Amino acid sequence: MFSRILIANRGEISLRIIRACHELGVEAVAVYSEADRDAAYLQLADDAVCIGPANAAESYLNIPRIISAAEVMDVEAIHPGYGFLAENVEFARICRDCGLTFIGPPAEAMELLGNKVRARELANKVEVPTAAGSESAVEEEQAVKLANKLGYPVMIKAAAGGGGRGMRVAHNDQSLRSAFAAAKAEAEAAFGNGSLYLEKYVVEPRHVEVQIMADNEGNAVHFFERDCSIQRRHQKMIEESPCPVLDERDREKLCEAALRLIKEANYVNAATVEFLLDKDKKFYFIEVNTRIQVEHPVTEMVTGHDLIKLQIKIAAGEKLELSQRDIKHTGCAIECRINAEDPKNNFAPSPGTITRYIQPGGPGVRVDTHVYQGYTVPPNYDSMVCKLLAYQDSRAEAINTMKRALGEFVIEPIKTTIPACLDIISHNLFAKGKVDTSFVERHF
Numbered sequence: 408m409f410s411r412i413l414i415a416n417r418g419e420i421s422l423r424i425i426r427a428c429h430e431l432g433v434e435a436v437a438v439y440s441e442a443d444r445d446a447a448y449l450q451l452a453d454d455a456v457c458i459g460p461a462n463a464a465e466s467y468l469n470i471p472r473i474i475s476a477a478e479v480m481d482v483e484a485i486h487p488g489y490g491f492l493a494e495n496v497e498f499a500r501i502c503r504d505c506g507l508t509f510i511g512p513p514a515e516a517m518e519l520l521g522n523k524v525r526a527r528e529l530a531n532k533v534e535v536p537t538a539a540g541s542e543s544a545v546e547e548e549q550a551v552k553l554a555n556k557l558g559y560p561v562m563i564k565a566a567a568g569g570g571g572r573g574m575r576v577a578h579n580d581q582s583l584r585s586a587f588a589a590a591k592a593e594a595e596a597a598f599g600n601g602s603l604y605l606e607k608y609v610v611e612p613r614h615v616e617v618q619i620m621a622d623n624e625g626n627a628v629h630f631f632e633r634d635c636s637i638q639r640r641h642q643k644m645i646e647e648s649p650c651p652v653l654d655e656r657d658r659e660k661l662c663e664a665a666l667r668l669i670k671e672a673n674y675v676n677a678a679t680v681e682f683l684l685d686k687d688k689k690f691y692f693i694e695v696n697t698r699i700q701v702e703h704p705v706t707e708m709v710t711g712h713d714l715i716k717l718q719i720k721i722a723a724g725e726k727l728e729l730s731q732r733d734i735k736h737t738g739c740a741i742e743c744r745i746n747a748e749d750p751k752n753n754f755a756p757s758p759g760t761i762t763r764y765i766q767p768g769g770p771g772v773r774v775d776t777h778v779y780q781g782y783t784v785p786p787n788y789d790s791m792v793c794k795l796l797a798y799q800d801s802r803a804e805a806i807n808t809m810k811r812a813l814g815e816f817v818i819e820p821i822k823t824t825i826p827a828c829l830d831i832i833s834h835n836l837f838a839k840g841k842v843d844t845s846f847v848e849r850h851f
Contacts, residue, residue, distance in 0.1 A: 408431060408432070408433065408719075408720070408723050408725075409433050409482075409483045409484050409508070409719070409722075409723050410433060410434060410483065411433065411434040411435075411436065411453075411480070411481065411482045411483055411484075412424075412428055412433055412434070412435055412436065412482055412483070412484045412485070412486055412510070412719070413436040413437075413438065413473075413476060413477045413480060413482040413484070413485045413486070414435060414436065414437050414438065414452075414485075414486050414488065415438060415467070415473050415485050415486065415487045415488065415491065415492055416438075416467065416486075416487060416488030416489070416490070416491055416493075417438075417439065417440070417443055417446070417467060417788065418443075418446075418777045418788070418789075418791075419775050419776050419777045419791075419792075419793070419794065420488040420489055420490075420699075420701075421437055421448060421488065421777070422448040422451065422775075422777050423715060423775060424486050424488060424715055425437065425448060425451050425452055426451075427713060427715035427716045427719060428719070429451075430713075430716065431716055431719060431720075433719070434453040434454070435451075435452050435453055436452060436453060436454045436455070436456065436476075436477075436480045436482055437449050437452035437454070437455040437456075438455070438456055438457075438458045438466075438467075438473060438476050439455060439456075439457055439458070439466075440457070440458065440459055440460060440461050440462075440463070440465075440466035440467060440787075441457065441459070441460050441461055441466075442460075442461035442785040442787050442788075443785070444457065445783075446777060446782075447777070447779055447782070448777050454480055456476045456479065456480060458472040458473060458476055459472055461785065461787045462787065463491065463787065463788065467491045467492070467788075468491055468492060470492065470495075470497070470498050470501060473485070473492070473498075474501060474502070474505055474507075477505075477507055478505070482507070483507065483508060484507060484508035484509070484510055484719075484722060484723075485502055485507055485508070485509060485510065486510040486718070486719070487509070487510070487511060487698065488698075488699065489698050489699055489700060489701055490789065493511065493697075493698040493699075494517060494521055494696070494697050494698055496514050496517050496518045496521065499511060499512075499513070499514040499517055500514045508722050508723070509722075510676070510718055510719060510722040511676050511677070511697065511698055511718075511722075512674055512675055512676050512678065512697050513673075513674075513675055515673075516672050516673055516674045516675065516697070517697045519672055520672055520674070520678075520694075520695040520697055521567065521568075521695075521697060522566055522567060523564060523565070523566050523567070523604065523694050524541075524542075524543055524544055524566045524602070524604050526692075526694060526695055527540070527542075527604075527692070528542070529668060529671055529672060530668055530692040532671065533667045533668055533671045534667075535664045535665075535667060535668050535692050536664070536689070536690060536691050536692060537606075537691055537692045538562075538606045538607050538608075538609055538683070538691040539557055539606070539607040540553075540557070540561075540604060540605050540606035540607060541553055541604045541605045541606075543604070544566050544602040544603060544604050545603060545604060545605055547584060547587045547588070550563070550583060550587055550603070550605050551580055551583055551584065553605050554577065554580070554583055554605060555580070557605070557607045558607070559577065559578050559579055559608075560576055560577060560578045560608040560610070561576070561577050561583065561605055561606065561607060561608050562574065562575070562576055562577075562605070562606045562607075562608045562609075563575045563576075563577060563583070563586055563587055563590045563603055563604075563605060564590075564603065564604055564605075564606060565590065565593075565594035565597070565598060565600070565601075565602070565603060566594075566600065566602035566603060566604055567594065567598040567599075567600040567602065568594065568597055568598035568600070571638075571640060571641025571642055572593050572594060572597040572598070573590045573591075573593045573594030573597065573598070573603065574590065574641055575587070575589060575590045576608055587603065590603055591603055609683045609685050609691060610685075610686075611685075611686065611843040611844075611845060612636075612683040612684055612685055612843055612844055613634060613636040613650070613652065613683070613684040613842070613843055613844070614634070614635045614636045614638065614643075614681065614682075614683060614684075614693075614844050615632050615633070615634050615635070615636075615650050615653070615661065615681075615682050615683075615684050615690065616632060616633050616635060616679050616680060616681040616682065616696075616700075617629050617630075617631070617632050617633075617661060617662050617665035617666075617679065617680045617682070618630040618631070618632075618633065618677075618678075618679055618700075618703070618706045618714070619665055619666065619669045619674075619677070619678045619679070619680060620676070620677055620678075620714070620717050620718075620721065620727065620729075621669055621670070621674050621675050621676065621678070621721075621727075622675065622721050622725070622726050622727040623675050623721065623724060623726075624726055624727075625670070626726065626727045627666055627669050627670055627674070627727075628666075628727060628729055628730070628731050628734060629662040629665060629666055629731070629734070630706045630710050630712065630714070630734055631648060631649060631658065631662060631706070631709070631710065631734070631736045632648060632649060632650050632653065632658060632661060632662065633646050633647065633648045633650070633702055633705050633706060634646065634647050634648065634649075634650035634651065635702065636842050636843055636844050636846065637831060637837075637842060637846060637847060638844050638847065639754065639847045639848070641844075643701070643702065643744065644743070644744055644824070644827070644828065644831070644847065645741065645742065645743050645744070645828060645831060645832070646702040646705050646741070646742045647705065647739065647740065647741040647742070647802075647805075648705045648706060648708075648709045648736075648739070648740050649709070649736060649739065650684070651802060651840035652684070652688065652840055653684075653688065657688055660690075661682065661690055664680075664682075664690070664692075665680035665682075668680055668692070668695070669695075672695075674697075675721065676718055676721050676722060677698065677699045677703075677714060677717070677718050678695055678696065678697055678698075679695065679696040679698075679700050680692070680695050681693040681694050681695070681696065699714060699715065699718060701744065701791070701794070702742050702794075703715075704740075704742060704773060704775055704794060704796055705740045705741070705742045705796065706740075708738075708740035708773065708796060708798040709736050709737060709738055709739070709740045709798070710734055710735065710736060711735075711737075712729070712734070737800075738798055738799060738800050738801070738805070739798070739799060739800070739801060739802040739804075739805040740796055740797070740798040740805065741796065741797050741798075741802075741805050741806065741809050741832075742794055742795065742796045743794070743795045743796075743809065743813065743824075743828040743832070744791055744793075744794060744824070744828075745776075745791070745792055745793035745794070745795055745816070745818070745823050745824055745825055745828070746790040746791050746792065746823065746824045747759075747784045747790045747791075747792050747821050747822070747823055748790050748822065748823065748824055749822035750822070750824055750826055750827040751822075752822075754824070754827075756786060756790050757784075757790075757821045757822035757823070758783075758784045758785060758786040758790075758821070759783065759784060759820070759821045760781070760782070760783040760784075760821075761778060761779070761780055761781065761782050761783070761784065761818055761819070761820075761821060762780065762781070762819060762820060763780065763817055763818075763819040763820070764778065764779055764780035764782075764817065764818055764819075765815065765816065765817035766816065767795070767811070767812035767813075767815035767816050768815075769808075769811075769812075770808075771797055771798045771799050771804075771805070771808045772795075772796070772797060772798075772808065772812050773795075773796040773797075773798070774793060774794070774795055774796070775793065775794040775796070776792060776793035776794065777792075778792045778793065778818070784821060792818070792823070793818075795809070795812055795813065795816065795828075797809035797812055802840075803838070806832060806837075806838060809832050810829065810832055810833060813825055813828055813829040813832065814829065827851070830851065831846075831847065831851070834850065836850070
């Protein structure tokens with residue numbers, strides 16, 4: 408096991424990793440920008456080092472500064488969390504070249520699965536269903552011809568990156584040409600790679616993903632699925648496990664398909680294999696996220712396994728002690744992402760100082776956050792300030808617990824998505840499990 412790990416991230420995930428390290432008897436070194444100088448969780452780290460100004464490009468995305476901090480702090484490994492450099496192949500390679508263990512997949516597996524076109528090819532090879540589409544990156548005229556062959560609507564997607572950037576739906580030739588140019592520019596700006604590919608658009612799909620863990624000896628297990636259909640502009644808002652529309656037979660097929668793909672990629676550490684589920688419960692591979700996910704606590708609640716600690720153990724060379732039969736799935740967990748955004752003002756960012764903070768609690772409630780009364784939410788980073796989870800024996804009970812917890816939660820005077828989450832959770836169609844990825848836009 409490592410003796411000392413550097414966490415190349417900030418906010419709640421940095422705090423989450425610090426806690427996992429300490430439970431494993433490992434020292435945790437936090438990095439921070441000047442904007443995060445007063446973050447309370449830095450006091451829980453064994454060491455903390457400033458890596459630059461508020462601008463992420465000069466701090467949390469600055470590879471030389473992070474590597475320098477790791478060398479000065481004499482760590483053995485770096486945990487990237489999610490976002491920032493978590494899926495950066497160059498960063499993973501530099502860590503390896505500098506004798507530092509990257510707590511994540513090998514650079515080669517990350518590179519393979521991080522490119523959606525190559526990942527689709529791999530999925531087809533191991534007979535994991537994919538939506539009809541292009542076999543490689545396409546230019547505009549090729550896209551128009553293929554769209555007419557596939558039939559509209561179609562989805563334009565960036566070959567690199569994720570998070571909803573570089574994605575557009577087109578319903579005819581004219582909208583395809585317009586959307587293609589916009590998606591290419593967005594993908595180039597976000598990922599430095601403007602390559603696009605085309606897929607037949609799955610109408611009113613659910614977004615379902617499978618959590619995988621794999622060790623260095625070829626062992627891989629799944630921790631069942633999460634339903635992430637409640638989204639706004641391709642950004643997840645509410646996640647739950649299990650998926651309310653899957654029966655055990657369909658669930659087994661989905662999870663086994665995810666495992667086949669991960670094993671074929673010679674993958675190591677945490678991965679999330681994402682799928683679209685159509686109205687007939689047929690699933691289609693979308694992509695692999697080669698890191699721990701924001702919504703990983705949902706899986707932890709229903710399986711009882713600490714995924715961050717498993718990541719660290721695997722990176723340290725330990726063999727997975729779990730077989731698939733050891734992983735049970737009980738009850739229902741729901742997670743609401745609480746963002747510093749104003750739902751009444753088109754979800755505009757709402758940074759500022761929190762002067763009143765009342766956190767919910769009670770049976771079945773988990774709160775993952777780094778904020779507190781007196782904390783100032785900076786305008787420089789992602790707006791998520793908290794992950795609120797509810798767990799109960801049944802989905803109906805979990806929904807009621809989440810309603811109660813959201814009603815108790817006070818974060819003022821900044822605006823947050825608490826009211827929006829409460830509206831969604833309280834909707835009769837959500838209670839019935841009748842949602843898809845366009846549910847928020849259609850009803851709210």
